[in-house]
Each structure stands twice: as structure tokens, then as C-alpha cells.
Amino acid sequence: MAKVTIATDWLAACAGCHMSLLDIDDRIVQLLEAVEFTSSPITDLKHPPEEGVTVGILSGAISNTHNVEVAKMFRERSKILIAIGDCATFGGVVASRNMVGTPEALRRAYIETESTVDGLIPDSPELGIPLDMVTGIGEVVKVDLFIPGCPPRADALFYALSELLAGRTPVVLPPEHFVYD
């Protein structure tokens, strides 16, 4: 039987959600018998293949125009799109920026920091442009499953993937895997 393909990436994130994915420990071996990770931020291939994957997994908030592009590409190339972690579901820690506003946050981070001399707000054309409001991924594209948590528990991720492999798509995670922190 052909393996189920999974692509994953992080948007405005701290990598904690992907650490949690690795935290499923030896069960990852069991998982790899049935799935193939086509691309991830921690492998050589970064982008999901053009022919698409079965499952796309995104962590991180929508914070800039680049995040929007990646989210849209993942939506196009994935049959099932999963948002993992509080940033991807709610905006999370990244959304703290909303309380002060983007210009203020950039000024504080790149110019006013105590250790900064002659600060400069990065404006290279290669970079995504920060948005006025940080949001979860659901604000930009349709998401099929949300797995909140900071980070989502390894067991929650394993549960969701196992359910998908069994041909079931959970609508909401069961209580034992459902946390906001």
C-alpha cells in the first residue's frame, strides 16, 4: 500500500510544536511505516510537492504576508490541513503584538532594545511584510482540524495522525488531548 504523504511547516512559530511532534518518541517509527514526510522545516525539502499531499500540518501564527502565502500553498496542496499549537489556532504568543500594534512592536524590537546600537527595522524585499493583526491560520484558509496547546501534547498529535490513518477525521479532539497551555 502506498504511504500516506504528510508535509509540514512552521509559520510565525517557536518550533515548539514540531518538538512536540518529535516527542511522540519511538511511536514515530511505527508511524513512518505508514506515512512519508515529504517536506518539513527540519529536512532538506522545505515545500510540499506540487502534486500535493494527503495531510498538511502547519504550526505558527499568520504574522506576515509570507505566512499567508505558505498557508495558501499548503491549503492548495493538502487534502487535509491541520493547524497545530496555540499560534496556529488562536494567534498565541505572537498575537500579543496585537495589544501594542505592529509599528510599535517593530520599533521596540529592532530599535529600542537595550542592547541595540543604531537599530534598523528590516525591510528587505525578500521578507514578508508584517501584518497589522496577527491571527490563527483559520482566518486565512480553511482548516480541517485544530489541535491547540502550547505546545500541543505529543499524545494529541499521535492520536490525530492515528485517527487519520484509520480513515477517521476527528472534528474536535477528545478532552484528554484538548489543552490551551
Place this chain on the structure above:
Amino acid sequence: MTTVNLKINDQQVSASAGMTVLQAARLAEIDIPTLCDHPALTPIGACRMCLVEIKGQRALQPACTFPISEGMEVQTESPKVTEARRFILHLLFSERNHYCMYCEMTGDCELQALGYRYGIDHWVYPTYTKRFPVDATRQYFIMDHNRCILCRRCIRACSELAANHTLGMRQRGADSMIHADMDVPFGDSSCVSCGTCLQVCPTGALVDKRSAFMGRDVETEHVKSVCSQCSLGCGTEVIVRAGSVLRIEGDWDAPVNAGVVCQPGRFDPLYEERQRLTTPMVRKNGKLSEVGWDQALVAAAERIGDDGKKLGVLTTSNATNEALYLLAKLFSQELNATNVGLLNDVAPKLSEKDTPPADISASDVILVVGADPVNDQPVASFFVKRALDRGARLIVVDAEGNGLAPLASLQLNMADIRKAVDIAKRADSPAVLYGAGVTGKAGKALKELEGKALFVALQPGVNTRAAAALGLNNGFDPSAAQTLFVLAGEQEWNGKGVLDRMVKDAFLVVQSSYESPLTERADIVLPMAIWSERAGSLTNTSGLVQMANAAVEPKGQAKPDWEILSLLAGKMGKGLATSLDDISALAGDQLR
């Protein structure tokens, strides 16, 4: 009482007329989620979490305020109800900062629990970006307005339970904010820091400074105990983690206070800075040296000897019934010591029947005579203020500066007691709250109200009623003793009145929890466990005997007050009872 029959989720339920749908559902153990509702507070239907479907009603109705009626049919988890609750949660989450991952209350938050229950795994409305202030001006707890859901539990706790009316609401709609007085920082307000608002807050808006981020509720143990800060005997829950006390809360089930405690009860014991005594000490060559318990007790027993006439005994009222009983038994009865005294005054007995302080709520005239509950028994002052809110008239008969004076319609000197008694005689249901400040003449005048008025004794000190019942307030003269035994316990006292009056070479044995000028002068120091470390019973000011449980282990070698006295009695060859239960049984009715 009329019974009403209704159906909740197709289950037949019978409840008393006048109950709300929520109360009837709880009676039948049917769970309806709530946020602004609290069992100790008047329901106001603010949050709409408890919406239910009632047959014949056009819209969903809040269960917390909707009265039951005969034949009513209620659905508490129908699709329509669930959808409405999810919608309300989305609205709540869309305002202010409800990101759980860095909140102190995560794991114990009622809003979060409802988010889980209704599967809120992402937010459908854009979040609100207005930043609200954080007010940390109060000494003991913080108000983070960004975490507030405007349920108004704190406002109701402040007005209904503490009857202090500090908290209110300002602005409208999404800009609404809890504020104090005429919008001043909480620390500068009329707040009395009782912390009742802190205890009822469902989210992380009100956070205790000392125990913040020290663990979730599931990681803690709640030990029911009795406060020993004053003579009211309020029930408490001591919240413990890994052998340390994190926090004290009021016990909602307690007969005296029904959940409310005051600043000295909730916070003071955790901010104690005096140096603890943890090892027994005996004076050798002019210096106090650490010794084992056995050596210290043998030395004390030898010195105390058999002759009660040479002995002086002084005790704090902040000791368990068991300790006070052993003290009286050992020194007054076995050794016939008569120079026995108590560190605080005792209120006279003015009535055959003592009324619990909470029972004055229906009184129309309240006399407060020779007592200052605002400063000495704050929870009793809450009861007075509650009665005033219901329209009672307050007459304070005391010296200048009584904490209740600003609320009194009449303030009198003790000499004018007659006037107060005459007003009380004309009232329908007067109450007299009196303390040790009542003079003989005033007491006599007040006794005329026997049978008419409720009498509430407000004893100074802590376990004063039991100490007085055991005859420990016999009058103490330090200059008449060659050997002094002082049970100082936890009392904050510098030894004044004893150190300056005792015979120069008198021998001083001190049982105490903290270092003080008294223990510095002592010849033998017996380290005593504090309130959180000892079990024992306490008799409150109206005669209620309650067991206080130990929450943590004693520090160092310190021992509970009664155990020290039991061991000392053993060394003196006066084998008295040695277990807490045996001593409690022996002490029995003498303690009321």
C-alpha cells in the same frame, strides 16, 4: 413549603417553589455550566452561559435567574442550547487577553474549562486589541483587567459578603472595567483586603501575589482548618503543596463565616517575618544553648518542682483547647498554682445565650459596646455592615477611634450606655455586640436587654473563651513568682509587663514559636509549632468547639503546644493524657 414538579432533560424533578432552574437542576445533579453564578452570591444572569431551553419560552433563558414553575420542561444540553453557549464563549474569548498559555490560572480557570467543554479549538471572531491596565497597587493581590470577563462576582462578593462596597463598574460595553470607589487605584481605595473577590474570581483577573505560579489546584492539598487570628474561629482551607502553605482561603461550608475571611486571616499568617524557634534551648553559663527535648523538659520539670506557690504562669489565648486544658490541669490543679494569668482581657458574660455573630443579619438596631470588630474581628464587622445594608441602625458605645464609628448613626461614651439601652428596648429585634471594653456599669445596663436582644460576645484574643472557662485569667503578678512559665505561643508581644516586673533572678521557662525579648531572657526555651503545623481544637467566642487540622509538619524540632505540655507533665511525674483525642475527651465541656 410548596413543591414544584418539573422536567429537566426529560427527568422528573421536584423542587421547592421559589428555586431557580439552576438550583433545581443542581438538586437533581444535572450539570448546567455557569460563569458569573456563584453559590454564595446573588445570581444576576450576566454571562448567559447557563442558558437553557424552556418549553413555551420564546428565547433561551438563563437558568440562574429563571424561577421554576409547575409542569415546566427544560432542556439543558439541546443543540440550540449548545450552539448558544458556544457562541457566547466565542464572544467572551474575542474580548481582551484570554491566551491561556502564559496565564497564572491555566488549569484552574472556569472560562478555560468551558472552552474545553464546548470544544472551542479556534476563534471565529477577530480578537479585540485594546490593552487594559494591570493594577498591582494592593499588597496581596493583582487585578489584571485584560483577563476579566466582567462577570461581576468580585463586585457582588465585595458588596454582599464583605459588605464593603468598594468595587463597582465604570464605562459601558467592551470598555467596561471593574473599578474601586470613584475610580482610584485599588491600593488607595476603601478596600479592606479581605480577598473575598480574589477567592471568587473565575479567571486569572485576580491573582494572589504570594502563591502565583506555584502550582495548579490538582497539585495541591486542601486542608480544612480553623483560623486562629481572632476569637471568631472562621473555617479555612489551607492550600498546601510539597509541605509548604501556598495560600489560605475561606471554607464555604464553615458554620461561622460561610467562606468569608479577612485580611489578617487570609494573608497575615503567610507574611510572618519573625524568626522561628526550632530547637529547645537551656541557659548554660549565661548563654542559651541548643539541647535535645528530653534535656530541656527534664531541666524545666526540675526547676518547676512541686510547689505551686513559688510559680507564676502566664499564657497567650492563642493556644489550642488541649494545651490550655493541660496548662490548667498541670499548674492550677496538680501544683495548686494561683498566680495564673492570661495575656489579654476577657469580655464579661452578659447573657445566658451567646449568639453566633452571623445571626445578627435580621437585627434592626445593633449596639456595638466596648468592642472594635473592624480591627479585632473583621469578619464580625462584615456581618454588622451586612445588617446595615438591610437597614439596621448602628450605635457604637466605645472610646474614640472605633472602626465602626463612621457607619454609626449614634456614637456614645460608655457613660451614656443608658441612651443606647433605651433605643434597643424600643427596637423590634436588637443585637448587642460587646467586648472586653464593657464596664461593670454598662454591663449591668445591657443585661436589662436579656431576652429581648441577641447577645454576641466578641472576645479579645483567640481562644479566650476556653482560657477563661479553665480559670486561666486568675490575675498574674510577675513579681510574686520565683519560677515563671510563659506560654507565649505565636503572640506578637515583647514581654512588656513581665520582663520589667519580674524578680531579677527569677527562672523563666518560655514556650514560644518565635524569638522575642522574652525568649532572649528565658532560661529554658521550648519551641512551639505554629497554626499550620498543629492539630487541636479551638473554642470560638460563642462557644463553638472546632477542630483545626495540621496542614504541614512542624519546623525543625518544634512541637504542638499541647504535646509540649503533655511531655512536660510526664517529666514532672504527673502523667496526664498524651494523645490529642484523649486530652480532647478529658477537656470536654470545660472548654465552652
